[in-house]
Amino acid sequence: MAFVLSLVxxxxxxxxxxxxxxxxxxATLSPVSLSIEPGGxxxxxxxxxxxxxxxxxxxxxxxxxxxxxxWEAPEGWSVEAEGWPTPHRVMDGxxxxxxxxxxxxxxxPFRILAPVDARPGAIESIELGVRWLTCHxxxxxxxxxxxxxxxxxxxxxxxxxxxxxxxxLSMPESARQWRFDASTDEGEIRLQIIAPEVIDxxxxxxxxxxxxxxxxxxxxxxxxxxxxxxxxxxxxYEGDRSHLSGVLAFTDEEGAxxxxxxxxxxxxxxxxxxxxxxQAPPGVWNAILFAFLGGLILNLMPCVLPVLSxxxxxxxxxxNLAPAAMRADGWAYAAGVxxxxxxxxxxxxxxxxxxxxxxxxSQLQNPILVLGLALLMTGVGxxxxxxxxxxxxxxxxxxxxxxxxxxxxxxxxxxxxVLVAAPCTAPFMASALGxxxxxxPLGALAVFLSLGGGLALPYxxxxxxxxxxxxxxxxxxxxxxxxxxxAFPMFxxxxxxxxxxxxxxxxxxxxxxxxxCLALAGAAKALSHGGRVGQTIGASxxxxxxxxxxxxxxxxxxxxxxxxxxxxxxxxxSPQALASLLADNQKVFLxxxxxxxxxxxxxxxxxxxxxxxxxxxxxNDIRVMVGDWTREDPEISRFIADYGRAGVPLYLYFERGAxxxxxxxxxxxxxxxxxRQHTTQGPQNxxxxx
Numbered sequence: 001m002a003f004v005l006s007l008v009x010x011x012x013x014x015x016x017x018x019x020x021x022x023x024x025x026x027a028t029l030s031p032v033s034l035s036i037e038p039g040g041x042x043x044x045x046x047x048x049x050x051x052x053x054x055x056x057x058x059x060x061x062x063x064x065x066x067x068x069x070x071w072e073a074p075e076g077w078s079v080e081a082e083g084w085p086t087p088h089r090v091m092d093g094x095x096x097x098x099x100x101x102x103x104x105x106x107x108x109p110f111r112i113l114a115p116v117d118a119r120p121g122a123i124e125s126i127e128l129g130v131r132w133l134t135c136h137x138x139x140x141x142x143x144x145x146x147x148x149x150x151x152x153x154x155x156x157x158x159x160x161x162x163x164x165x166x167x168x169l170s171m172p173e174s175a176r177q178w179r180f181d182a183s184t185d186e187g188e189i190r191l192q193i194i195a196p197e198v199i200d201x202x203x204x205x206x207x208x209x210x211x212x213x214x215x216x217x218x219x220x221x222x223x224x225x226x227x228x229x230x231x232x233x234x235x236x237y238e239g240d241r242s243h244l245s246g247v248l249a250f251t252d253e254e255g256a257x258x259x260x261x262x263x264x265x266x267x268x269x270x271x272x273x274x275x276x277x278x279q280a281p282p283g284v285w286n287a288i289l290f291a292f293l294g295g296l297i298l299n300l301m302p303c304v305l306p307v308l309s310x311x312x313x314x315x316x317x318x319x320n321l322a323p324a325a326m327r328a329d330g331w332a333y334a335a336g337v338x339x340x341x342x343x344x345x346x347x348x349x350x351x352x353x354x355x356x357x358x359x360x361x362s363q364l365q366n367p368i369l370v371l372g373l374a375l376l377m378t379g380v381g382x383x384x385x386x387x388x389x390x391x392x393x394x395x396x397x398x399x400x401x402x403x404x405x406x407x408x409x410x411x412x413x414x415x416x417x418v419l420v421a422a423p424c425t426a427p428f429m430a431s432a433l434g435x436x437x438x439x440x441p442l443g444a445l446a447v448f449l450s451l452g453g454g455l456a457l458p459y460x461x462x463x464x465x466x467x468x469x470x471x472x473x474x475x476x477x478x479x480x481x482x483x484x485x486x487a488f489p490m491f492x493x494x495x496x497x498x499x500x501x502x503x504x505x506x507x508x509x510x511x512x513x514x515x516x517c518l519a520l521a522g523a524a525k526a527l528s529h530g531g532r533v534g535q536t537i538g539a540s541x542x543x544x545x546x547x548x549x550x551x552x553x554x555x556x557x558x559x560x561x562x563x564x565x566x567x568x569x570x571x572x573x574s575p576q577a578l579a580s581l582l583a584d585n586q587k588v589f590l591x592x593x594x595x596x597x598x599x600x601x602x603x604x605x606x607x608x609x610x611x612x613x614x615x616x617x618x619x620n621d622i623r624v625m626v627g628d629w630t631r632e633d634p635e636i637s638r639f640i641a642d643y644g645r646a647g648v649p650l651y652l653y654f655e656r657g658a659x660x661x662x663x664x665x666x667x668x669x670x671x672x673x674x675x676r677q678h679t680t681q682g683p684q685n686x687x688x689x690x
Contacts, residue, residue, distance in 0.1 A: 023051075024136065025048055025049065025056060025132060026048070030047045036112065036114045036154060038117065038153060042111070042112045042114075043082075043109060043112075044110050044149070046069060046128070046147075047107055049104075050104055050134070054103065054136045055099075055101045055102060055103045056106065056132045056134050058084055058205065059084050059207060060100055060207055060208065060213075060246075061101065062097065062098060062101075063213065063214075064101060065133035067108070067132045068132070069081075069108065069110070070130075071110070072127040072128075072129075074124045074125070076115030076118070077124060078112075079111070081109075082171075083171055084108070085172075086205075086247055087102060088100070088101065093137035097213050114153060120153050121152065122152070123151065124153070125151075127149075128149065129147075130144055130145055173259065173260050176642045176643075177196035177642060178260055179192075179193075180194075182265065183266065184266050187233050188231070188233065189230070189231055189233050189266065190230050191244070191264075193226065193229065194225060194226050195227075198224040198225060199224075199225065199227070199251070200250065200251050201250060201251040202217075202227055202249070202250050205247045206245070207247075208239055208240070208245070209234060209237055210234060211231050212234040215232050215234075216231070217231040218231070241266065243263070244266050245262060247259040248262050288446055288447060289450075291447045291451040292454040294454060295451040295454020295457070296457060297454075298451075298454065299455060326463045326464075331460070331463075333410040333414040333456060334460055335411055335414065336411035336412060336413060336415040336416075336417075338414075340414065340418035341451055342448065342452070345445045345448030346445075371497075371512075374501065374517065375494075377490045379520060380487075380490045384484060384486055384487035387524045387525060387528060417455065418452070418455070497513075498510050508551075509551075512548050512551050513548070516544075516546075516548035519541045519544045520542070522541045523537075523539070523542045526538035571624070573590060573636065575635065575660065577625070578660055581623055582654055587620065587621060587679075588622070589617060589653050590624075590626075590627070590663065591608065591627070592627040592629055592650040593626065593629065597647075599669070603651075603668075603670040606670075606671070607671050607674070608675065610672060612672050616675070616676055620679065642661065651668070651670065652664065652665060666678050
């Protein structure tokens with residue numbers, strides 16, 4: 001026989017009597033489930049109904065007194081609070097803020113937990129005493145109620161009663177996609193806010209009274225998603241002033257009143273920084289600096305080295321050129337780099353509203369573009385070997401002398417360097433690109449252009465500093481040999497791109513790419529012989545190679561997907577699978593990778609998939625989960641964006657009891673020791689999400 005939960009609520013009002021009106025506040029219990037099994041739980045709401053104009057108070061009540069709920073449960077039973085709904089400002093009769101609290105209907109959420117050894121069929125009584133101060137303008141009165149809840153334990157699971165819509169509770173949301181910076185200067189607290197959506201009517205409710213409730217809060221609108229909130233700190237507050245926590249309330253684009261939880265460290269700010277802060281949030285400058293440093297380091301990454309080898313040939317050829325000509329070549333290369341980064345930035349800005357998955361490296365998720373780059377690398381390599389002598393665009397890509405065509409070649413080389421740099425993510429880039437994904441349009445473009453500036457700077461220095469130019473070797477026969485040697489890094493890049501193509505489509509896709517490259521090589525040889533026959537054969541082979549895009553496009557739309565080469569311990573990522581593991585109190589190491597991400601593959605080979613690391617995971621009972629981003633996956637893209645990142649690699653560690661949004665972010669360059677440290681000693685040296 002199935003048992004059901006019986007809930008009987010008896011309320012006795014303790015509020016002061018009002019001869020001519022109803023009590024300002026009435027309390028009842030509102031359970032949302034009709035069954036509790038042994039070891040199970042049920043959600044209960046304390047429902048406070050306010051008469052018009054009357055208010056009760058939040059955890060930080062201002063000049064009022066917070067609502068207090070005291071539960072008395074039988075031995076083994078427990079009641080847990082589930083937080084406070086987003087408060088409102090309580091105003092006095094003169095239009096000033098009197099405190100923080102609630103009016104109309106308030107639902108305070110609690111959870112009742114039954115012991116594992118609860119006896120089915122037993123009826124237990126849980127007592128609640130709730131007290132409040134309720135105010136109307138400046139008139140206040142104390143009130144309260146005693147409520148009883150009688151619970152019958154079910155022998156087996158019963159279909160739960162339809163739960164109360166959680167949106168009715170108006171609970172503060174997680175700051176998953178928000179960015180905050182907090183600072184204090186001469187008694188003023190400044191909160192920099194970057195929201196993932198259009199917001200208005202901002203107001204900050206501090207949990208601790210570090211801010212005097214009656215002081216005005218000044219909100220400066222930087223853009224529809226960026227704001228600065230300034231307010232004076234309470235000089236009489238004697239608690240901890242190094243942290244700021246609370247709820248940021250706002251009105252969204254549809255006019256709904258919502259809140260987001262905030263927990264920040266307050267950093268002292270020097271007076272000299274005031275001017276900069278009034279114009280843009282500190283996060284902008286940090287992101288620009290990190291982007292510039294990331295661009296500098298990107299020059300050393302293996303993705304860019306094959307293309308930079310072309311510029312090495314150009315530098316050797318231009319050793320005897322006039323300084324002005326060398327400077328022009330450097331600026332042309334820089335212009336190509338900046339133009340390409342600017343275009344990527346514009347694509348990302350467009351993608352945030354049209355294609356949310358647009359991000360750094362996502363162009364290499366397109367098999368057609370991957371095949372196009374493989375053909376381009378093959379063509380450049382053939383040109384360096386002297387097989388392909390078209391004397392135009394491909395020659396300019398190699399970097400001829402700074403004539404009009406040579407400057408165009410330097411410009412195109414700069415653009416090509418950016419395109420092939422996508423598989424690499426250098427240190428400092430992750431935070432900068434993550435900021436760009438949610439920043440204002442001007443802030444995002446500034447980050448991408450700064451990244452381009454770092455990538456272009458070394459070549460600009462070489463072409464502008466005479467001391468560097470003097471060490472360049474003189475032109476000679478050795479240059480022809482070097483040019484032919486440097487063709488092979490191009491072929492290696494083409495082979496790697498074809499491997500990525502096979503992972504994105506199938507072995508058929510890789511075979512089609514190989515045949516297309518072979519057709520290009522045959523066309524180069526035929527055209528090098530000249531004559532009508534050679535031109536006809538060469539043109540036919542070029543058309544044949546170009547037509548390979550059609551079957552690749554068809555394969556990219558099929559269900560074929562890459563199988564990540566990993567250990568048998570790895571599980572495929574999905575938010576549902578991750579949530580299930582965390583609900584089972586498992587420790588989880590989650591990483592996101594892609595076959596076209598060279599940084600990812602180096603980390604996997606040297607740190608993540610070594611015998612020592614796998615043994616460490618096994619001994620510490622850490623489940624390993626992998627998200628493969630080789631092909632575009634909207635679910636993975638959204639998850640990565642929720643952690644403030646714009647691409648892969650991304651490494652997360654979840655300790656037992658962590659939520660799906662509470663992963664610890666590890667560095668992008670891994671070692672075995674780093675993995676052991678962050679998965680055994682906690683997050684003290686890792687980056688923790690807000």
